[in-house]
Amino acid sequence: xxxxxxxxxxxxxxxxxxxxxxxxxxxxxxxxxxxxxxxxxxxxxxxxxxxxxxxxxxxxxxxxxxxxxxxxxxxxxxxxxxxxxxxxxxxxxxxxxxxxxxxxxxxxxxxxxxxxxxxxxxxxxxxxxxxxxxxxxxxxxxxxxxxxxxxxxxxxxxxxxxxxxxxxxxxxxxxxxxxxxxxxxxxxxxxxxxxxxxxxxxxxxxxxxxxxxxxxxxxxxxxxxxxxxxxxxxxxxxxxxxxxxxxxxxxxxxxxxxxxxxxxxxxxxxxxxxxxxxxxxxxxxxxxxxxxxxxxxxxxxxxxxxxxxxxxxxxxxxxxxxxxxxx
Numbered sequence: 001x002x003x004x005x006x007x008x009x010x011x012x013x014x015x016x017x018x019x020x021x022x023x024x025x026x027x028x029x030x031x032x033x034x035x036x037x038x039x040x041x042x043x044x045x046x047x048x049x050x051x052x053x054x055x056x057x058x059x060x061x062x063x064x065x066x067x068x069x070x071x072x073x074x075x076x077x078x079x080x081x082x083x084x085x086x087x088x089x090x091x092x093x094x095x096x097x098x099x100x101x102x103x104x105x106x107x108x109x110x111x112x113x114x115x116x117x118x119x120x121x122x123x124x125x126x127x128x129x130x131x132x133x134x135x136x137x138x139x140x141x142x143x144x145x146x147x148x149x150x151x152x153x154x155x156x157x158x159x160x161x162x163x164x165x166x167x168x169x170x171x172x173x174x175x176x177x178x179x180x181x182x183x184x185x186x187x188x189x190x191x192x193x194x195x196x197x198x199x200x201x202x203x204x205x206x207x208x209x210x211x212x213x214x215x216x217x218x219x220x221x222x223x224x225x226x227x228x229x230x231x232x233x234x235x236x237x238x239x240x241x242x243x244x245x246x247x248x249x250x251x252x253x254x255x256x257x258x259x260x261x262x263x264x265x266x267x268x269x270x271x272x273x274x275x276x277x278x279x280x281x282x283x284x285x286x287x288x289x290x291x292x293x294x295x296x297x298x299x300x301x302x303x304x305x306x307x308x309x310x311x312x313x314x315x316x317x318x319x320x321x322x323x324x325x326x327x
Contacts, residue, residue: 031248032169032200032219033160035112035136039063040080040092042306042322046290047256048270049310050240052226053179053190056292057304057324058094061108061142063226064177064192065154068106068144071326073302074098078324085315088114088134096142106142111135119165132165140175150181160221162200173197173221186238187231194224223247228254236260250275256288266292268308279313287311290320302326 041059044051051063058078060067075097082090094108114134118127140158147153156175162168177192199218228242238258245251256270270288277286290308305323312318 027248029248030220031222032202033136033162033171033195033221035090035110035162036138036160036173036195037222037224037246038082038084038090038110038112040082040090040110040320040322041078042080042290042308042320043258043266043268043292045310045320046268046270046288046292046306046308047240047258048242048254048272048288049244050228050230050242050254050256050270052177052192052228052242052244053188053230054240055179055188057322057326058096058106058108059092059322061094061096061106061140061156062092062110064179064190065106065142065156065175066144066152066177066179066192067190068096068104068142068154069102069146069152070179070181070188071096071104073326076324076326078322080320080322082318082320084112084318085312086114088112102146104142104144106144107140108142109137109139111137134164135162137161150183151178153178160200167202169200169202171197171200171221182231185232187229189227189229191227192225194226195221196223197221220247222249233257258292263296264294266294268292277313277315279315 039045039049040062041051041056043056044054044063055067055070058076059080077095080092084090090112092110094106096104096106098104116131116133119130119132120127138158138160140156142154142156144152144154154177158173160173161170174196175192175194179188179190181188200221201218225245226242228240230238230240233239236259240256242254243251252275253273254270255273259267268290272286288308288310290306292304292306294302294304296302303325308320310318
């Protein structure tokens, strides 16, 4: 009976993709701090960005703060580097530490940097002679608590900052999440709501016809709702499914699989089932893939390294590498 329930649930979630009214595409470009939508974690990205229910390492703090309580070791530290579009660099680092039996705390930071590039305007399309840069930063602290052996909740408070050529802004945001373990085939159901908070206010000087003038504009931030599950399809095969609804885009339906031929390596693949970026065929813009290599030692430490490639249509491929230790 449990197998039947699992299959019916999975079928209905997948079929929902054809019934859902895909609204929200007209909201693209209406929010600030878009770097908060860039996902870290080689395992989660290679499984199609289905991270809301995957407690792999400290990158889980980005997806769902409640996942901190389901890391299998008392502590975890991870670092991740991602080559983003237009030669931008994205970094993520995070750590988790258990406090007693039911509590865990965590921290993380993420940043996106463009480096320096030529400044242009309508009168100088080849460049004004100046070089400018764009920088983004988020720093967060996390608290997670087990309510029972199968259920946990988590909270994340973060500070987010963005700067483009002297025009800057910052705000405080809140993430909340829960995770429930079903107790059958390692199924975990995760729900999270990210980036709750006030509008993002820009400060700085804009060039006007007469002189530099100070302007203060406010923009909303991309609030993201996620719900999904992961579980064992076979002893050597994991499956995950997730629905993501950002406030500035359409719903996204995603699925991922992880083949575990040995305890040493996982082979991962993921699919975006809708809202596929334009450019090329389905297999060059809707498929993610990668692997995770793990090594345990006698000191109860688990070292790992993971790689993922995300196909982004005309924008090319985004490569990500993550490494760390669970101890």
